[in-house]
Amino acid sequence: MRTVLLYLLLTLIAHLLQTVLLPSLAPAGLHVDFFLILAVHATFTHGATKGYVLAILVGILSDLGLPPGVGFGPLYYLVAVFLASVLWQNLNLQSRRYQAIFLGLCTLLQGWGLGLILMTHNAESAGVADMARILVWRILVVAIVGPVLLSALMRLERWQKTSPHPEEYQQG
Amino acid sequence: MPVSRQLRSILLGILFFLLALSLTSAKLHAPQGLSFMEAMMVELTAPVQKVVRLVVNTVGDVWRGYFGLVGVQRENQQLREEVQELRRQLNLYREAGLANQRLRDLLNFKESRVRMPLLPAEVVGFDPSGWFKTLLIDKGTRDGLGRDMAVVSAAGVVGRLIGVSSQYAKVLLILDRNSAVDALVQRSRSRGILVGLGEGRCSLKYVQRNDDVQVGDQVITSGMGGVFPKGILLGQVEKVERGDGVLFQTVEVTPAVDFSRLEEVLIVLRPPPEYPPEEQTERRAGRG
Numbered sequence: 001m002r003t004v005l006l007y008l009l010l011t012l013i014a015h016l017l018q019t020v021l022l023p024s025l026a027p028a029g030l031h032v033d034f035f036l037i038l039a040v041h042a043t044f045t046h047g048a049t050k051g052y053v054l055a056i057l058v059g060i061l062s063d064l065g066l067p068p069g070v071g072f073g074p075l076y077y078l079v080a081v082f083l084a085s086v087l088w089q090n091l092n093l094q095s096r097r098y099q100a101i102f103l104g105l106c107t108l109l110q111g112w113g114l115g116l117i118l119m120t121h122n123a124e125s126a127g128v129a130d131m132a133r134i135l136v137w138r139i140l141v142v143a144i145v146g147p148v149l150l151s152a153l154m155r156l157e158r159w160q161k162t163s164p165h166p167e168e169y170q171q172g
Numbered sequence: 173m174p175v176s177r178q179l180r181s182i183l184l185g186i187l188f189f190l191l192a193l194s195l196t197s198a199k200l201h202a203p204q205g206l207s208f209m210e211a212m213m214v215e216l217t218a219p220v221q222k223v224v225r226l227v228v229n230t231v232g233d234v235w236r237g238y239f240g241l242v243g244v245q246r247e248n249q250q251l252r253e254e255v256q257e258l259r260r261q262l263n264l265y266r267e268a269g270l271a272n273q274r275l276r277d278l279l280n281f282k283e284s285r286v287r288m289p290l291l292p293a294e295v296v297g298f299d300p301s302g303w304f305k306t307l308l309i310d311k312g313t314r315d316g317l318g319r320d321m322a323v324v325s326a327a328g329v330v331g332r333l334i335g336v337s338s339q340y341a342k343v344l345l346i347l348d349r350n351s352a353v354d355a356l357v358q359r360s361r362s363r364g365i366l367v368g369l370g371e372g373r374c375s376l377k378y379v380q381r382n383d384d385v386q387v388g389d390q391v392i393t394s395g396m397g398g399v400f401p402k403g404i405l406l407g408q409v410e411k412v413e414r415g416d417g418v419l420f421q422t423v424e425v426t427p428a429v430d431f432s433r434l435e436e437v438l439i440v441l442r443p444p445p446e447y448p449p450e451e452q453t454e455r456r457a458g459r460g
Contacts, residue, residue, distance in 0.1 A: 018301075065297075070304070
């Protein structure tokens with residue numbers, strides 16, 4: 001129960017960071033996809049099934065700001081979680097280097113998906129060029145910041161597991 | 173891993189994949205505005221966003237106002253507001269003058285713009301993915317808002333409403349790649365469609381090669397399309413390119429509104445236009 005509440009709280013914090021803080025403080029290229037990091041972390045720590053549930057939740061939240069007729073959030077995060085769970089078993093994703101590459105590739109996948117959507121919406125070529133520039137920055141930023149945040153989340157999870165439950169306090 | 177457990181995880185994966193696919197499909201084929209689930213999510217998260225945004229704005233104001241250049245900051249803000257107001261007035265006078273020259277009925281024109289009721293709203297948050305240019309405001313259907321209503325600020329056009337829940341509404345900014353606004357170059361009356369390019373820029377499309385468009389020209393709404401009232405400032409021409417052997421010129425426009433500092437907007441309260449059923453699908457894709 002505590003873990004569920006923790007993840008709901010973390011999802012809300014990620015949502016607030018992405019909808020309020022980042023747009024006011026940082027240019028589009030420096031936006032970090034906190035939802036992706038959270039979903040990947042959940043997969044590493046709690047397995048694919050719980051990762052899928054979180055992927056659906058953050059996917060819906062991510063799609064809230066999208067214009068009508070555009071939507072890719074749940075599918076994108078689900079694919080990211082699936083890849084994370086497969087690679088977690090077959091590759092050493094505990095290594096920060098691999099984590100950086102993995103998160104960078106996920107961001108690239110998102111940009112590619114978005115590019116496809118924009119192509120179907122007849123976007124201006126100048127707009128697509130801008131998007132490509134932003135995408136390169138985002139890949140770099142998530143590759144640098146992502147592993148650090150994953151490590152911080154691991155510590156938080158460990159602390160949450162080791163800290164005594166309120167009932168234990170009462171008993172003690 | 174035992175086979176049964178592996179099979180179970182594969183089945184679960186397929187189940188979640190189908191769920192995600194159906195959610196995406198529902199979003200793509202959503203009839204209009206916000207779906208029930210989206211509206212519920214917005215109603216749940218927006219109050220927290222509003223509080224956090226208020227805190228961020230307050231902290232930002234305190235930081236800028238007291239720890240920064242105290243007097244200069246305040247004066248700068250006043251001057252900015254004054255310049256914006258003067259620009260708006262200048263735009264109104266220029267428009268009225270041009271209309272006079274063309275022997276149009278100035279009174280009717282002015283009345284049609286000024287008598288439109290406006291409702292102020294606060295910006296609550298932006299698109300979480302960061303790829304699209306939308307924002308959330310704290311007014312909804314209970315305040316009389318509906319889809320396709322125009323959203324403006326003192327500086328010019330902000331965008332239009334694309335989804336409304338009971339207390340909140342989603343605005344598609346003119347910067348977004350899905351936005352399209354019928355526009356006029358104020359000086360020469362050349363027509364075009366202003367489309368968003370994403371990052372702080374717009375492009376005026378379908379302006380004929382021989383039309384007179386110059387850098388510095390003001391671009392205003394044409395009033396066609398039924399969403400935006402006529403004569404509201406959209407932006408300023410930043411770049412003009414006339415390529416060889418092409419029908420249209422490339423015109424780049426910088427929006428009049430500074431979207432990074434947008435905190436309050438005004439919604440033009442008038443009934444949204446009614447489109448024939450065949451146009452609805454096209455409208456859903458963002459053409460205004």
